[in-house]
Amino acid sequence: MKASLGSRILYSAWARPILLIALLLVIWELVIVVFRIPPYLIPAPLDVVKQLVLEWPKLFRESLMTTYATLGGFGLSILFGIPMALLIAYSRTTESFVYPLLVFSQSVPKVAIAPLFVVWFGFGITPKIISAFLLGFFPIVVSTVVGFKSVEREMLDLAHSMKATKLQIFMRISLPHALPSIFAGLKVSVTLAVVGAVVGEFVGSNSGIGYVLQIANGNFDLPLMFAALTVLSLIGVLLFAAVDLVEKLMIPWHASHRTEFHATA
Amino acid sequence: MSSVSSSVRHSGERGAASQPLIRIDGVTKVYRTADGPVESLKPLTFDLHAGEFIAIVGPSGCGKSTLLKLVAGLLTVTDGEIRVEGKPVHGPPDNVGIVFQSPVLLAWRNVLENVLLQIEMRRLSRAEYLPKAQALLAMTGLQDFGAKFPWELSGGMQQRTAICRALVHDPSVLLMDEPFGALDAMTRERMNLELQRIWYETKKTVMLITHSIPEAVFLADRVLVMTERPGSIAAIYDVNLPRPRSLAMMGDPEFVKLAQTIRGHFYAQGSLDA
Numbered sequence: 001m002k003a004s005l006g007s008r009i010l011y012s013a014w015a016r017p018i019l020l021i022a023l024l025l026v027i028w029e030l031v032i033v034v035f036r037i038p039p040y041l042i043p044a045p046l047d048v049v050k051q052l053v054l055e056w057p058k059l060f061r062e063s064l065m066t067t068y069a070t071l072g073g074f075g076l077s078i079l080f081g082i083p084m085a086l087l088i089a090y091s092r093t094t095e096s097f098v099y100p101l102l103v104f105s106q107s108v109p110k111v112a113i114a115p116l117f118v119v120w121f122g123f124g125i126t127p128k129i130i131s132a133f134l135l136g137f138f139p140i141v142v143s144t145v146v147g148f149k150s151v152e153r154e155m156l157d158l159a160h161s162m163k164a165t166k167l168q169i170f171m172r173i174s175l176p177h178a179l180p181s182i183f184a185g186l187k188v189s190v191t192l193a194v195v196g197a198v199v200g201e202f203v204g205s206n207s208g209i210g211y212v213l214q215i216a217n218g219n220f221d222l223p224l225m226f227a228a229l230t231v232l233s234l235i236g237v238l239l240f241a242a243v244d245l246v247e248k249l250m251i252p253w254h255a256s257h258r259t260e261f262h263a264t265a
Numbered sequence: 266m267s268s269v270s271s272s273v274r275h276s277g278e279r280g281a282a283s284q285p286l287i288r289i290d291g292v293t294k295v296y297r298t299a300d301g302p303v304e305s306l307k308p309l310t311f312d313l314h315a316g317e318f319i320a321i322v323g324p325s326g327c328g329k330s331t332l333l334k335l336v337a338g339l340l341t342v343t344d345g346e347i348r349v350e351g352k353p354v355h356g357p358p359d360n361v362g363i364v365f366q367s368p369v370l371l372a373w374r375n376v377l378e379n380v381l382l383q384i385e386m387r388r389l390s391r392a393e394y395l396p397k398a399q400a401l402l403a404m405t406g407l408q409d410f411g412a413k414f415p416w417e418l419s420g421g422m423q424q425r426t427a428i429c430r431a432l433v434h435d436p437s438v439l440l441m442d443e444p445f446g447a448l449d450a451m452t453r454e455r456m457n458l459e460l461q462r463i464w465y466e467t468k469k470t471v472m473l474i475t476h477s478i479p480e481a482v483f484l485a486d487r488v489l490v491m492t493e494r495p496g497s498i499a500a501i502y503d504v505n506l507p508r509p510r511s512l513a514m515m516g517d518p519e520f521v522k523l524a525q526t527i528r529g530h531f532y533a534q535g536s537l538d539a
């Protein structure tokens with residue numbers, strides 16, 4: 001295919017969101033100029049970028065703290081979420097006892113109980129990890145349960161007709177079948193875990209992007225706040241992309257990756 | 266019911282020479298459900314001889330799939346007994362292969378690996394059965410598609426893959442539950458021809474459940490007609506058309522007459538599955 005450089009950029013997956021962001025920044029700048037919005041309400045993009053560059057060493061350091069807490073919570077979500085989902089998917093009794101409780105627990109506002117974690121676990125990284133875990137856990141459980149329960153009846157009949165053992169059915173049929181759904185849950189989970197970590201940092205911490213946001217808010221330093229929010233979004237995007245990459249490597253056969261798969265297979 | 270007695274005579278003749286490969290003897294099935302028992306099959310008795318092709322037609326919900334799963338050892342009989350090659354069926358037997366209406370192929374395995382799933386699950390030697398799998402793919406015209414993935418195949422090719430998978434461990438019995446029900450009419454006719462050829466070449470004993478009367482008459486040595494639920498045998502018809510049969514034979518007066526007779530059962534009873 002002979003396409004011009006311009007159209008090739010326009011059609012590449014990474015360029016489109018960047019172009020959109022650039023466009024939004026321009027509109028933002030224009031709105032501020034045209035409507036004369038004072039900087040204590042909305043900072044100009046350029047000021048945010050300035051702050052981003054100026055405060056980069058600090059922002060980078062604090063973003064690492066947030067990332068650690070996020071990964072800790074996400075890791076715990078996987079560690080507990082997947083076995084929990086397996087128990088629910090394979091045991092009616094567990095399902096009937098645990099699932100309603102789990103759904104109920106999701107309606108408890110985690111932001112409201114986050115201060116409790118500080119009381120219980122102090123000001124270290126632990127309350128942040130727990131907070132990230134609480135937000136990241138549920139989507140993994142739900143989508144993993146769906147993944148395992150959606151194996152077709154006929155597929156299982158077929159496996160039984162082949163005298164397959166339970167372990168064979170799990171390893172060769174149920175698990176690969178559930179993977180796309182599990183990954184969908186992991187992607188939601190990792191983004192929510194970022195939110196959870198920041199919530200943890202809001203209520204009681206002296207490190208992390210959440211803490212920077214608190215301080216900037218207290219000082220009416222809106223450019224710094226926006227810069228911190230930008231960094232926070234970047235963390236979310238990068239972690240999401242990482243999970244997406246692992247997914248592509250592990251389930252190249254899935255419908256969502258077929259174009260690439262076809263080209264390489 | 267003269268047709269039933271004629272089939273009894275028929276199996277009597279052959280029975281003297283050979284043991285029936287499948288013996289279904291007074292089999293009933295009652296499903297235990299939360300809303301109470303569901304009687305699915307009334308006492309059912311018939312035999313299948315080695316190499317015979319039997320087609321089963323009947324109204325929707327009359328217990329055809331139930332019967333097939335009983336023979337496959339996927340369900341247990343409530344009463345009576347099923348024997349395959351003389352051995353009572355308790356759990357899935359070794360010498361049976363199954364094809365369902367949906368091909369149920371694994372999306373993450375290519376065609377060849379899907380066929381070999383049967384070998385893996387049964388813990389047989391891959392090296393020993395690989396040539397067999399390739400031969401089956403060649404026989405069904407899939408020799409160039411072994412490395413393709415299910416989503417790259419047409420519906421007919423997917424179902425042919427499922428047939429290869431059902432045959433790769435060289436079972437004596439092939440059970441098929443409405444295998445072509447999801448295919449378009451043209452593909453279905455082609456698959457009928459193909460199944461006839463596969464049956465001819467492999468000499469399997471085939472039990473085919475279908476809701477197409479022409480398909481049943483075209484393929485089978487005998488057509489077993491079932492009653493409404495709880496299913497029992499309404500009649501068994503011998504199909505005395507010469508083989509190999511061509512699609513043109515569907516216009517043959519004898520073919521048309523038999524199809525009409527079978528259709529008569531359903532118009533008397535109610536409606537046919539279709």
Ligand SMILES: Nc1ncnc2c1ncn2[C@@H]1O[C@H](COP(=O)(O)OP(=O)(O)O)[C@@H](O)[C@H]1O
Nearest residue numbers: 296298303305325326327328329330331332494
């Ligand atoms: N697992 C089950 N539990 C309860 N009832 C069932 C079950 N499977 C089938 N049945 C009932 O048994 C009857 C026969 O079903 P089936 O063998 O699937 O019929 P067919 O294949 O002829 O359409 C139906 O009335 C169906 O509702």
Ligand SMILES: [Mg+2]
Nearest residue numbers: 329330331442
């Ligand atoms: Mg059925």
